[in-house]
Amino acid sequence: MSKLKTALVDNRGGRWVPLLLAVGLTGCSTYYGQLAVGQLELLRLREPIATIIESPRTDPQLRQRLGLALQARRFASTTLALPDNDSYRVYVDIQRPFVVWNLFATEAFSVAPLNHCFPIAGCVAYRGYYQQGRARGAAAMLRSEGYDTLVTGVQAYSTLGWFDDPLLSSMLRWEDERLAGLIFHELAHQRLYIAGDTAFNESYASFVEREGLRQWRTSRGLPPVDETAQRRYAELSGLMLDTRERLAELYASDLDEAAMRAAKRAEFMRLRQAYRQLRDGAWKGDHRFDRWMAQPLNNASLLPFGLYDRWVPAFAALFEQVGGEWLLFHARVEALGRLPADERAQQLEVFR
Structure with missing residues (x-):
């Protein structure tokens, strides 16, 4: 139900590998250490999807799914004005059902999340673990201190453009349209992400996913999604x-x-x-x-409920206001993102 938005360091200038290695090698038993090791493993295992498709050894069903993913990837950039980079043009078979497990926690008599703050991503209402056992162990420690906890698996996450995010085997568990929508959702996070405002980020990406999927189906001559x-x-x-x-x-x-x-x-x-x-x-x-x-x-x-759709009606109204022009829509959303948090919420309430 939720997406881990953790970016450790800047790879845009090619400086991230030594830093990730330093964190992973000196602190693999720490929380940040396991993040570094997990991210490095995904980077190491990436393969170009085009190469996999061309290989005669590739399973025909996998070839079909990867081909469809590339079609959705092109549609995302050419039609939805989402980033045109190598994200989701590479593939990793992670050989497990989830890429990370998110841990949510609250005090026993509170509905407010135990927030965690990270470089780049800001503060979010969960912590992500690449191993289910680590997530459950951390949850057990919190429960022993009196906290309520929830551990839930995640099929995909975005590094917000700091890395070329791979298409994961866990994402292929979804049917074709859901897979396309997931690609649209994650690329929307790369297009815009406001540190510390989970509801804004997830609602924006969820709207892009829903409207993008509607347009994707129309482009392929398919009927509207059953809502x-x-x-x-x-x-x-x-x-x-x-x-x-x-x-x-x-x-x-x-x-x-x-x-x-x-x-x-x-x-x-x-x-x-x-x-x-x-x-x-x-x-x-x-x-x-x-x-x-x-x-x-x-x-x-x-906790996960309301994170992903609180402002979706507001973004739908804004999209209609700009006549369905994606570039104008993204620009308007980016302008909202530059406002102080209180003023941004007030503007969204007007649209909703």
């Missing part, structure tokens, strides 16, 4: 956000700890009941989110 899944995710997100608001009010109250813990449990029971009613009623038995709801729910489980 049922998107609508139902929005309804699930609404349940989560409502729960978060009620919990915020609860945690601001003067209840004693025992009473607050009981009320917290009751809120998550209420959430599960509301989900079952929605699933078995309006959704007519659609069980697509059952696995998510079956896990232990806590404050951290609510």
Whole structure:
């Protein structure tokens, strides 16, 4: 559900390899050390997609998927005005379902995330780990200190243009249209990223993904996307956000700890009941989110919701205002990004 935006050093002048090696070799057991080692491994394993496609040893299904990815990659730059570089023109088989695992955490009686700040990317509501065991170990340590935690796998992330990001085997788990949309989403982060404003960044990239996918399908003579899944995710997100608001009010109250813990449990029971009613009623038995709801729910489980779509309606309105011209749209979004955070949010509220 979320994307790790971690860029360690500048590779645009060719200076990043020694720095990454220094971090990785002297501190591979540290958090930054594992980031350096993981990123170096991806860089080492990259292969040009064109070369893989031309090889007679390439599996025909892989050749087809990679060919489609290159088509989407060209469409992203020629039609959506997204960066034209070598990102997603190289491939890495990571031989695991996720490239990183993100760890979210909150205090026991708070819905505010435990933020983490990084060079370039600014402050975000999670930490990313290249090994699932490391993420789970860090989560266990936080839980022992009384925090609520969530560990969730991520199929792709952007280094914001500081590296040529590869297409990953984990991304190929998605169907064709979802794969194209993911490429559009990640390239949008390369086009614009405002340090410390996750909702702005993710909503912008999510709008580019959705509108880009709509135009991509039209260009290929395909019917419009079935919006049922998107609508139902929005309804699930609404349940989560409502729960978060009620919990915020609860945690601001003067209840004693025992009473607050009981009320917290009751809120998550209420959430599960509301989900079952929605699933078995309006959704007519659609069980697509059952696995998510079956896990232990806590404050951290609510954090990813709202990060990716809060401002999507505002960006859609802005896109319509500029007549669907991508260059004008990106320029207007970049102008918003230069505003102070409070003023930027006010402008987005007007559009929404």
